[in-house]
Amino acid sequence: MKPHRTRSDIKREAIINAAKQAFQTYGVNGTTMDKLAQVAQVSKRTVYNHFCTKEELVMYLIRELWSKTMLSVAASYSSVQPLQQQLQALLRIEIDLFTGDEYLELARVAFGHFFYKTDKLRDEICQFTAQETVLHKWLKCAQDDGRLVMDDLQASIKELGCLVRGHCFWPQLLKLEPPLSEEAKQRVAERTAALFLSHYAVERPE
Amino acid sequence: MKPHRTRSDIKREAIINAAKQAFQTYGVNGTTMDKLAQVAQVSKRTVYNHFCTKEELVMYLIRELWSKTMLSVAASYSSVQPLQQQLQALLRIEIDLFTGDEYLELARVAFGHFFYKTDKLRDEICQFTAQETVLHKWLKCAQDDGRLVMDDLQASIKELGCLVRGHCFWPQLLKLEPPLSEEAKQRVAERTAALFLSHYAVERPE
DNA sequence: AAAAAAGTAAACTGCTTAGTGCATTTTATT
DNA sequence: AATAAAATGCACTAAGCAGTTTACTTTTTT
Numbered sequence: 001m002k003p004h005r006t007r008s009d010i011k012r013e014a015i016i017n018a019a020k021q022a023f024q025t026y027g028v029n030g031t032t033m034d035k036l037a038q039v040a041q042v043s044k045r046t047v048y049n050h051f052c053t054k055e056e057l058v059m060y061l062i063r064e065l066w067s068k069t070m071l072s073v074a075a076s077y078s079s080v081q082p083l084q085q086q087l088q089a090l091l092r093i094e095i096d097l098f099t100g101d102e103y104l105e106l107a108r109v110a111f112g113h114f115f116y117k118t119d120k121l122r123d124e125i126c127q128f129t130a131q132e133t134v135l136h137k138w139l140k141c142a143q144d145d146g147r148l149v150m151d152d153l154q155a156s157i158k159e160l161g162c163l164v165r166g167h168c169f170w171p172q173l174l175k176l177e178p179p180l181s182e183e184a185k186q187r188v189a190e191r192t193a194a195l196f197l198s199h200y201a202v203e204r205p206e
Numbered sequence: 207m208k209p210h211r212t213r214s215d216i217k218r219e220a221i222i223n224a225a226k227q228a229f230q231t232y233g234v235n236g237t238t239m240d241k242l243a244q245v246a247q248v249s250k251r252t253v254y255n256h257f258c259t260k261e262e263l264v265m266y267l268i269r270e271l272w273s274k275t276m277l278s279v280a281a282s283y284s285s286v287q288p289l290q291q292q293l294q295a296l297l298r299i300e301i302d303l304f305t306g307d308e309y310l311e312l313a314r315v316a317f318g319h320f321f322y323k324t325d326k327l328r329d330e331i332c333q334f335t336a337q338e339t340v341l342h343k344w345l346k347c348a349q350d351d352g353r354l355v356m357d358d359l360q361a362s363i364k365e366l367g368c369l370v371r372g373h374c375f376w377p378q379l380l381k382l383e384p385p386l387s388e389e390a391k392q393r394v395a396e397r398t399a400a401l402f403l404s405h406y407a408v409e410r411p412e
Numbered sequence: 413a414a415a416a417a418a419g420t421a422a423a424c425t426g427c428t429t430a431g432t433g434c435a436t437t438t439t440a441t442t
Numbered sequence: 443a444a445t446a447a448a449a450t451g452c453a454c455t456a457a458g459c460a461g462t463t464t465a466c467t468t469t470t471t472t
Contacts, residue, residue: 212448213448213449214447214448214449217448217449248449248450249449249450249451250450250451251449251450251451251452252448252449252450255448255449
């Protein structure tokens with residue numbers, strides 16, 4: 001069945017796209033509703049017909065993009081595959097998530113908007129942090145299987161997170177460094193897995 | 207010789223302190239010049255007598271605090287001390303720098319101000335990044351001494367930086383996590399050094 | 413074709429804020 | 443004590459911006 005995109009739908013989409021782009025480029029405060037309407041090729045009144053206030057538009061964007069980005073991935077531990085190979089693949093998934101345009105743009109809008117409203121930011125972030133469990137589960141399985149020995153699982157997870165985000169998220173969030181190339185992503189996954197495993201993996205000729 | 211702090215000096219200092227605090231709390235945009243004058247217990251006109259524009263005040267603060275923060279530390283490699291001990295101490299210095307109130311507050315003001323002016327941010331940051339050489343030098347010495355083997359020195363430095371900043375800078379910058387306690391700082395230094403060395407240090411009974 | 417729903421343009425309200433002008437008072441210098 | 447320098451209070455300008463109102467046109471639905 002055809003969605004039958006009405007004019008209203010088209011206008012709405014134009015507004016959302018314009019907002020996404022403008023917020024990401026100029027920030028929420030730097031984007032006036034007049035400017036936004038102009039970019040969206042839409043009357044300002046139409047913007048207000050779809051979103052009662054600017055804040056509502058901002059929150060809609062953040063939540064909507066967020067849920068789109070958060071398609072959680074399934075991955076499971078294998079007791080036969082080499083750890084390096086498995087961990088590397090897992091990290092690669094995480095890296096791809098962070099380096100995705102959608103994710104980074106969203107993060108920029110959200111952090112820019114919430115930079116001085118840190119309470120709200122925490123609230124919003126709490127609602128999704130539950131997804132961080134893939135790595136967690138895998139590490140636990142590997143530990144139970146006796147192939148990893150970690151005295152403090154939480155700390156080890158954090159170490160992985162720091163390495164990944166430090167390479168492909170924080171510098172890009174502030175545009176201090178350009179986005180990683182495909183090779184660079186792969187390199188980060190490899191090196192990070194190797195570094196991590198050489199500390200936590202038990203010695204065993206494979 | 208006595209500095210002879212005139213009233214003018216006192217007022218100026220009050221302005222600077224008020225700005226430091228207000229910018230850090232409410233952000234540059236969230237701090238009006240009227241509010242600032244009120245906090246500083248000073249006439250708004252006096253603020254403008256000391257700083258022609260708000261922007262000038264912002265940039266003064268950032269540059270001034272920056273140079274204060276950047277008292278570079280001296281540290282040298284020893285071929286007899288255990289690597290873990292040396293690296294741990296070096297990391298601890300770095301951690302202390304990042305977790306210092308001055309540094310964090312400055313970073314918040316700067317990032318908040320430059321979040322959507324990334325070109326200017328890069329320009330400003332370029333002028334000080336030369337200081338990142340302490341770790342660099344140490345790693346090179348250890349490598350030349352044959353006790354570390356790193357295929358890519360730059361990448362290894364980055365790994366250390368990710369681990370340190372990921373633990374004690376980024377989350378605190380956005381107030382997603384509270385500042386580290388003294389024990390926590392020590393723990394991060396220990397764990398990070400251990401993780402790093404177990405990958406890059408050559409086997410040798412000490 | 414008529415009615416309802418949505419969009420448009422432009423002027424307008426109300427509020428905030430950076431920065432100024434000026435007459436007056438306070439502090440520092442000679 | 444006289445003069446210069448800095449600080450003050452307060453009204454003011456000019457600009458920007460979220461959100462509204464109005465009178466009118468286009469699209470969708472029935």
